[in-house]
Amino acid sequence: MPDDQPTETAAAEIAAAGAPTTSTPMVVARGEAADGVAVGSADRPVRERVTAPARVAPPESVAGVTWRPLTLDDLVPLHALCARIGAVDHPDRGRSLEVVRDDLTSPGIDLGRDSIVGVDVDGQFVAWGLSHLSPTRISLVRVGVVGGVDPRRRGEGLGRRLLDWQRSRGEQHLATCDEVLPAGLVTDVEEDARASRAAFRRAGYDEVRWWTELRRDLAEPIVDVALDPAVRLVTMTDDLIEATRQARNDAFRDHWGSQPTSEERWGRMVDASTFRQDLSLLAVARPLDDPGADEQVVAFVLSDVDPEDWAALGRPCAYVEYVGVRRAWRGRHLAQSLLASTLRAHVAEGLEVAVLDVDSASPTGALGLYDRAGFVAARRSATVVRAY
Known part of the structure; x- marks a missing residue:
């Protein structure tokens, strides 16, 4: 996970917040977490x-x-x-x-x-x-x-x-x-890596947050979701890189463990050979509170394609790096609409599977979003933290 990913906090607080339950977990798209999500004090x-x-x-x-x-x-x-x-x-x-x-x-x-x-x-x-x-x-x-x-x-x-x-x-x-x-030593470990999980526990780490990897068979039908007429759908271009970073930081500021992504870190991501601007879709519009201002990116679905993942998974796949909606634009089904369009772009590219990771604990109803989009749970991982 990148530098804006899962973190830590005061040990007891954070461990309770991220503990898995025996019931079906709710999941949330990155950038769509509930208000008040915090990592400690x-x-x-x-x-x-x-x-x-x-x-x-x-x-x-x-x-x-x-x-x-x-x-x-x-x-x-x-x-x-x-x-x-x-x-x-x-x-x-x-x-x-x-x-x-x-x-x-x-x-x-x-x-x-x-x-x-x-x-x-x-x-x-x-x-x-x-x-x-x-x-x-x-x-x-x-x-x-x-x-x-x-x-x-x-x-x-x-x-x-x-x-x-x-x-x-x-x-x-x-x-x-x-x-x-809050401060701590932080990493991620796969749920099935039991020996590693035990080693972290012995070293004083707590499993504080769980993440679910979802996969979508692109051979299955894709249900389109109408785009809000207040926005335009565009493919990401160089001149929208910074605007997308700003949208990402707004969308993720209430997400568990998230911190602003710097220009340097963002540039490293979009400059990577695996990042696909042509498979990354944006919704742009004028700000709701200032209709006379320039357009801004208000929602985004960003894609990464790494052929080295294909052999491991067995089929050509795309990774949905980010799904996000600016706070002021939530509730308009922008994530659903952009995600459906992105999946169609993946199909046109000849890809067979779409993969993304979601927070398994934040109860924002996004489970329904991904279920309707045809994603199914494949595996889980935990953020482990030694807190100070």
Whole structure:
């Protein structure tokens, strides 16, 4: 998930808010969460709530594995390691070389201090991790901890050492932050990755929010939804990139764990080779409170197509990166209309499946939206947080 994704909060509050239930979960499109969704509270600066080590050493060598920081020269073997991990932990979702590169070049990351890789005696990568402070700190202070251990080398203590290193480096990051905000170490884990979930629990993480992956067979009929006559439907173009970012930030400001997306981060997303402007649709209109003003983007459905996902899923697919509607324009069925048009564009492109992720806890009625659009639940993942 990107830097505006699930976060953390005061441990008890956030854990209760995100706990899964035995009933059928409600789901919500990104950017359509209910008012008042929050990630916790804080009454002191983050740095006063964290005790950080003065120095963070590489993990202890074990089972012939030594540790060092990553460099951009490591992209190919790191990508191969991610593929081996993914084949077990999320077998129907690929992880492209470009995504791995994006991880290592995120804004503000210092690979010499924020990354680690475990190398065996044959020079093969067997474990890796990042501990990276997000530069956007509006509603929370978030240190992203991503990584994993080669399935062939699990059970040897590598994962525990990796998590210990990530915690120590993450606490160093948090100890520099003056914001009076919730704070924590944050990552995502697949529901079926039981060993990983257990390791996070032992390391002090709580499963605070659940996300459902939905899929739509594009061979099934698509029901059109009439577009509100107050808006125009357009395909995303370069001159609408910034307007779409502004719409995204408005749409997502009441979404759980969301923070504004910066121009830099947005530019990295739309410049990616997998992002498809031609399959991304926007609704544009003049502001409701200022009919004489220029048009703005009021709703959007953005698409990403990564052929590396196709082999894992078994069919050509598109990922619906974002669905959002500006707050002032909700209740006009714009998301439904744009989504139907987007699915038709996917079909015309020769794609066979559409995939998207939704919040499994926010009760806004979006389950009906996706059910009517033909999406079905495929798998779940959790945001896990070690809160401070």
